[in-house]
Amino acid sequence: MAEQLDPRDRPVSTARMVLALYGSRLRSQASFRTSFLADLLGQVLIVGTEFLELWVILTQAGTLGGMTLPQVAVVYGLGALAFGIADMFFGEIDSLSTQIRSGRLETLLIRPAPLLLQISSLDLSLRRLGRIAVGLGIYVTALGIAGFSATPATALLAVLAPLAGALVFGALFTMAGAMQFWLVDGREFANAFTYGGNYVATTPGAVFALPLRAFFTFVVPATLVAYAPTLALLGLPGPALVPAWAGWLGLPAAAAAWALAFLLWRAGIRRYTGAGG
Amino acid sequence: MPAYGRIAAAAFRQYSTYRLATAAGVFTNSVFGLIRASILFAAIGGAGGELAGYTALQAATYVWLGQALLAPIEAFGTREISQRVHQGDIAIDLLRPTSFLGLHYAQKLGRAGFLMLGRGLPPLLIGALITGLALPENPWSYPLGLLSLLLAITVAFLADMMVNLAAFWLVETRGLTVVYTATMNLLSGFLIPIVWFPDWLLSIARATPFPSMLQTPVDTLSGRVGPLEALPLVAVQLVWVALLAVAAWAMLRAGVRSVEVQGG
Numbered sequence: 281m282a283e284q285l286d287p288r289d290r291p292v293s294t295a296r297m298v299l300a301l302y303g304s305r306l307r308s309q310a311s312f313r314t315s316f317l318a319d320l321l322g323q324v325l326i327v328g329t330e331f332l333e334l335w336v337i338l339t340q341a342g343t344l345g346g347m348t349l350p351q352v353a354v355v356y357g358l359g360a361l362a363f364g365i366a367d368m369f370f371g372e373i374d375s376l377s378t379q380i381r382s383g384r385l386e387t388l389l390i391r392p393a394p395l396l397l398q399i400s401s402l403d404l405s406l407r408r409l410g411r412i413a414v415g416l417g418i419y420v421t422a423l424g425i426a427g428f429s430a431t432p433a434t435a436l437l438a439v440l441a442p443l444a445g446a447l448v449f450g451a452l453f454t455m456a457g458a459m460q461f462w463l464v465d466g467r468e469f470a471n472a473f474t475y476g477g478n479y480v481a482t483t484p485g486a487v488f489a490l491p492l493r494a495f496f497t498f499v500v501p502a503t504l505v506a507y508a509p510t511l512a513l514l515g516l517p518g519p520a521l522v523p524a525w526a527g528w529l530g531l532p533a534a535a536a537a538w539a540l541a542f543l544l545w546r547a548g549i550r551r552y553t554g555a556g557g
Numbered sequence: 558m559p560a561y562g563r564i565a566a567a568a569f570r571q572y573s574t575y576r577l578a579t580a581a582g583v584f585t586n587s588v589f590g591l592i593r594a595s596i597l598f599a600a601i602g603g604a605g606g607e608l609a610g611y612t613a614l615q616a617a618t619y620v621w622l623g624q625a626l627l628a629p630i631e632a633f634g635t636r637e638i639s640q641r642v643h644q645g646d647i648a649i650d651l652l653r654p655t656s657f658l659g660l661h662y663a664q665k666l667g668r669a670g671f672l673m674l675g676r677g678l679p680p681l682l683i684g685a686l687i688t689g690l691a692l693p694e695n696p697w698s699y700p701l702g703l704l705s706l707l708l709a710i711t712v713a714f715l716a717d718m719m720v721n722l723a724a725f726w727l728v729e730t731r732g733l734t735v736v737y738t739a740t741m742n743l744l745s746g747f748l749i750p751i752v753w754f755p756d757w758l759l760s761i762a763r764a765t766p767f768p769s770m771l772q773t774p775v776d777t778l779s780g781r782v783g784p785l786e787a788l789p790l791v792a793v794q795l796v797w798v799a800l801l802a803v804a805a806w807a808m809l810r811a812g813v814r815s816v817e818v819q820g821g
Contacts, residue, residue: 318732325736329743336753340608341600407732468581472588479592487599492591 297393301401309406316407323410327360330482331418345484350426351514352484357419359482359506362445364411369400370450371408373457374474377467380460385552396454396545416442426514434513437527441513444530445481445505451537452477452500454545461548477502486519493521501533560655561663568667573675582628583679590624590680594688597749609753615781618691621684622775623747625677626706629669630713630770632747634738636731639724645818657809658718658802665714673706693780701787702778708794709774712766715801716741722805725812746772766797 309316334356338349347355376399379385388398423438430438456470463469480488480496485503488496496502503522511518512527573579597616601608611619626632638661641647650657684690693699720737724730742748744767751762751772762768773790776782782790 315729315732318729319735320732322732322735322739325739329739329748332743332758333748336749336755336758337596337600339755340753341604343603344596345599463577463581465575465577466581468578468585472585476585476588476592479589483592483596484599488592488595492595 298397298401301393301397302404305401305404306406319405319407320410323407324414327364327411327414330360331356331414334483345486346519347484347486347516348426350422351510351516353418353422354426354428354510354514355484355506356482357415357417357422358441358445358510359478360411360415361419361442362415362505363449363478363481364408364415365442365446366449366453367411368405368408370453370457372402372405373399373453374460374467374470376457377460377464380464380552389549389552395549399457423513428513437509438513441506441509441527441530444534445509447534448501448505448530448537449474449477449481451534451541454541455537458541458544458548461551473500476500477505481505481507483507485522490520493519497521497526501529501537504529504533561659564655564660564663565667565670568664569671570667572668572671579675582676586624586627586676586680587683590620590684591687593624594620594684598688609750610781611750611753612691614689614691615779617684617688618779619750619775619781621681621688621690622779623771624684625673625681626709626771626774627747628672628676629706630710631669631672631717632713632738632741632745632771634720634734634741635717636721636734638718638721639730639734642722642724642812642816643728647816648818651813658805661718662711662714665710669710691779691781693778695780695784697784698777698780698787701784701791702774702780705774705777705787705791705794708791708798709770712794712797712801713770715798715805716766716770718805719801719808722808722812725808725816741767741770744768745770746775766801769794769797 331353334344334352335349338344338352342348344352376385379388388395388402391398419442428434428438452474456467456474459470460467477496477500480500480502485493485497485507493503497504504526508518508522508524509527509530510516511522511524516524518524518526594617597608597611597620598613601611601613601616606612608616638647641650650660653660681690693702716737720730720733723733727733744751744762744765746762746768751759751768754762769790773787773794777784777787777790
C-alpha cells in the first residue's frame with residue numbers, strides 16, 4: 281500500500297484543470313463582496329445607459345434603420361448578451377500587453393497548461409454577469425413584444441444566435457490579444473474592432489453607409505451577430521449586403537474567425553521573445 | 558509658479574513619446590466617430606432632416622467634437638491616484654513641496670494639452686473630410702469655446718480626483734470608477750445631446766456637473782449655442798469648478814488625516 285502513488289501526484293486531466301482554474305477564480309472573486317456588487321452594478325449601469333441612448337433616439341425619431349423600438353431592442357439585447365458572454369471569458373485578454381511589458385508572461389508560459397486557457401481563467405470576471413443578465417432580459421422581453429413567433433427553426437436560431445455571437449466576439453478578443461505581440465503600445469487599435477464591433481452589433485445594421493456596413497459584415501462580422509439574426513427571427517427584410525438569411529451565418533463566421541484567431545495567436549506566441557529575465 | 562509650468566511641460570512630453578499608442582487612439586476614435594455619426598444621421602434622416610434642433614451637419618459636428626474631447630477630459634476615468642493611495646505612494650506626493658492638487662492639475666493640463674493636439678484634432682480633421690463640420694458664425698465662439706474647454710477639463714479633473722480620493726476609505730475603487738464613468742458618459746451629453754433627453758432625465762443632468770464637462774464646450778465651440786447664450790453656461794462651469802475644488806480639497810484633507818502608510 282505504501283508503494284501506491286499519492287493521488288495528488290497523478291497527472292491532471294485537462295477537464296479537471298479547467299475546472300480547478302476557473303473554480304479558483306470564482307471563489308477568489310466571491311470573497312470581495314462589496315467590490316463585486318459595485319462592479320456588477322457598474323456593468324448593469326453601462327448596459328442600461330447604452331440602451332437608454334437607443335431608447336431616447338427612438339422616442340425622438342420613431343424608427344432607426346427601418347426598425348421600431350421593440351425590434352431595435354431585440355438587436356440590442358442579443359448583441360449585448362453575446363458580447364457579455366465573450367467579455368466574461370476573453371475580455372481581459374488585452375491586459376496581455378501589460379504582462380508582455382512587465383515580463384510576467386514567462387511565468388504563464390512555463391506552466392504546463394495552454395496559455396489561452398490560463399489567461400482566460402485568470403481574468404474571468406464574474407461582474408460581467410451584469411451585462412449578460414441585462415442583455416438576456418432585454419432580448420427575451422423584446423422578442424415577446426416584437427411579435428416573435430416560434431417555429432422549430434426560429435426557436436433554434438433564437439438560442440444559437442447569442443452563442444454564435446459570443447464565439448465571434450471571443451475570436452475578436454483573441455485576435456486583439458494576439459495583435460499585442462506585435463503592437464505592444466498599440467492595444468487601442470484592437471478596440472475599434474472589439475468594442476467597435478459591439479457598438480455596431482447592438483445597432484440596426486441598416487443605419488451604416490455601404491462601405492462601413494460591408495466592413496462590419498465581411499471583415500469584422502459584427503452585423504451577423506445580432507442584426508441579421510433579428511431580421512431572420514422577426515421575418516423582416518434586410519438592407520443591401522445583409523439579407524435576412526444571413527442570420528444563419530453566425531456559426532460559420534465564428535468558425536472562420538476562430539481559425540484566424542488561432543493562427544494569429546500561435547504566430548504571436550512564436551514571435552514572443554520575452555522581456556524579463 | 559514656474560514649477561507647475563515645468564510639471565505640465567513634462568507631462569506633455571511624457572505623453573508625446575507614445576506615438577504608436579497615439580496613432581491607435583486616433584484610429585479607434587475615428588472609427589467610433591463614424592459609427593456614432595451613422596446612428597445620428599439615420600435618426601435625423603428618419604425624423605425628416607432635423608431632430609430636436611440638430612441638423613445632420615450639426616449632429617456630425619457634435620459627434621466629432623465629442624470624440625475630440627474624449628481623450629483630453631479622460632472620459633473613461635483615471636485610476637492612478639487611487640492606486641497611489643492603495644500602494645502608499647501617496648506619501649511621496651504629500652511630501653513634495655508642491656500642493657497635491659496643484660501638482661496633479663498641472664500634470665493633467667500638460668497631458669490634456671497633448672491629448673487634445675495628438676488625439677483630439679486628427680479625428681476632428683478626419684470628420685471634417687468625411688462628413689463636414691458646421692462652423693460657428695460668430696468669431697467670439699472660438700475664444701469662448703476654448704475657455705469653456707479649459708473649464709470642462711478642470712471640472713472633469715476635479716470630479717475624477719474625488720472618485721480617486723475615495724480610495725482613502727474604500728479598499729477597491731474599480732466599481733466606483735465604472736459607475737462614475739457610465740453616469741458621466743450619459744449625463745455629460747457624450748452619447749447623445751442632453752436636449753434630446755426626456756424632461757426628467759434632462760433635469761437630472763442639469764443638476765449635475767456632467768454637462769459642464771462635455772455638452773457645454775461642444776455647444777460653445779460649435780456655435781450651436783451663440784456666444785451670448787453660452788455665457789451663462791460658462792458661468793455654470795465656473796460655479797462647478799469652485800464647488801468641486803472645495804469638495805476635493807476637503808476630501809483630501811480628511812483623507813490625509815485618516816491615511817496610514819506602512820513602511821518607510
